[in-house]
Amino acid sequence: MTFPKPNKIVAEKYVAGMSLFKSKLAKIKLSANESALGPSPKSKKEYLKVAKSFARYPDSDGTFLRKTLSDKFKLDKNRIILGSGSDQIFELVCKSFLKKGDDVIVPKYSFIIYRIYSKMNGAKVIYSKEDNFTVSVNDIINKVTKKTKIVFLANPNNPTGTYIKKKDLLFLRKKLRSNILLVVDDAYFEYVKQKDYLSALKIFKNYKNVVMTRTFSKIYGLAGLRVGWGYASKEIINALNKVKPPFNVSRPALFAASAAIKDSLWLNKEIKHVNKWNKKMFNEFKKMKIETNKSYSNFLLVNFDRVKINSSKVFKLLAKTGILVRKMDVYGIKNSLRITIGKSDENRKLISKMKKILNVQ
Numbered sequence: 001m002t003f004p005k006p007n008k009i010v011a012e013k014y015v016a017g018m019s020l021f022k023s024k025l026a027k028i029k030l031s032a033n034e035s036a037l038g039p040s041p042k043s044k045k046e047y048l049k050v051a052k053s054f055a056r057y058p059d060s061d062g063t064f065l066r067k068t069l070s071d072k073f074k075l076d077k078n079r080i081i082l083g084s085g086s087d088q089i090f091e092l093v094c095k096s097f098l099k100k101g102d103d104v105i106v107p108k109y110s111f112i113i114y115r116i117y118s119k120m121n122g123a124k125v126i127y128s129k130e131d132n133f134t135v136s137v138n139d140i141i142n143k144v145t146k147k148t149k150i151v152f153l154a155n156p157n158n159p160t161g162t163y164i165k166k167k168d169l170l171f172l173r174k175k176l177r178s179n180i181l182l183v184v185d186d187a188y189f190e191y192v193k194q195k196d197y198l199s200a201l202k203i204f205k206n207y208k209n210v211v212m213t214r215t216f217s218k219i220y221g222l223a224g225l226r227v228g229w230g231y232a233s234k235e236i237i238n239a240l241n242k243v244k245p246p247f248n249v250s251r252p253a254l255f256a257a258s259a260a261i262k263d264s265l266w267l268n269k270e271i272k273h274v275n276k277w278n279k280k281m282f283n284e285f286k287k288m289k290i291e292t293n294k295s296y297s298n299f300l301l302v303n304f305d306r307v308k309i310n311s312s313k314v315f316k317l318l319a320k321t322g323i324l325v326r327k328m329d330v331y332g333i334k335n336s337l338r339i340t341i342g343k344s345d346e347n348r349k350l351i352s353k354m355k356k357i358l359n360v361q
């Protein structure tokens with residue numbers, strides 16, 4: 001007897017940072033770059049209000065949230081598309097633009113999701129080199145072939161935490177053929193305060209060959225609700241809308257996100273908290289001889305080459321004490337862990353456990 005056979009998909013499966021539900025031990029979760037302080041109380045309130053009408057489908061076009069976003073960032077609401085996480089925007093982009101025989105360029109240490117969706121849609125993934133864990137715009141340009149269809153970038157980047165300067169991004173766009181789509185992921189842009197940085201949305205707002213993405217999963221603390229968005233030309237958004245599933249963002253997510261975007265006070269509190277702890281943790285790690293590049297996000301990529309104990313041992317020992325961080329094996333970054341900046345007491349505990357593990361005072 002023969003059975004139905006699914007298509008063969010040659011792409012790695014995304015392995016998420018271990019969930020609290022899977023590991024009873026993990027009291028402190030610093031593995032998924034979620035927000036330290038959680039969602040704005042105003043967005044929680046909105047979520048609870050929607051609980052009265054769970055029987056209703058959401059507005060499939062998310063008109064209300066798109067209007068809120070366009071008012072906030074001075075955008076054309078018809079050029080905004082909502083996704084079940086920004087993750088879904090990458091999926092829609094790959095679905096609408098890629099076919100077998102296309103090449104996609106991603107930086108060597110970029111967010112895994114880009115390569116997964118590219119491969120799922122038949123493309124070959126080409127990896128550009130990095131200079132000291134920073135995207136090399138020149139190497140991306142060198143890797144372009146006739147087959148190149150999309151270049152994916154996150155700025156700042158996960159898992160390295162580094163950023164590309166505004167002038168380098170503009171240079172990249174100028175050097176890429178105009179029919180190559182540049183996708184720039186602004187997932188962590190709120191944390192960057194450097195003068196030579198600008199979010200993709202600000203730089204490329206009026207470009208016809210750039211898709212910019214943003215998420216409510218990081219600074220807005222709504223990872224569990226799954227909501228993100230993309231901005232691009234009308235032509236691109238129309239194409240993405242053709243492959244977008246209906247009702248892809250739930251009612252609670254739409255309303256909680258709308259409230260979150262309006263609560264700037266809460267946002268600034270989170271930025272202040274994360275940037276303060278970023279400096280503190282960087283210095284504490286330095287004292288422990290754990291190397292880390294300067295991060296402009298809510299996490300640090302730390303390397304254990306200069307200490308006697310390796311990253312997998314540290315991972316296990318931290319997990320034993322209930323602290324979950326992220327292994328970097330899937331990214332191919334050796335002897336390293338990625339640590340999300342958490343609440344103050346969580347960060348203090350992490351530093352103290354780390355000191356114990358490394359036997360330093």
Ligand SMILES: Cc1ncc(COP(=O)(O)O)c(C=O)c1O
Binds near residue numbers: 086215
């Ligand atoms: C660079 C980057 N982009 C996007 C995402 C995913 O965001 P979302 O939850 O909106 O799918 C992540 C999550 O880790 C990320 O690190």
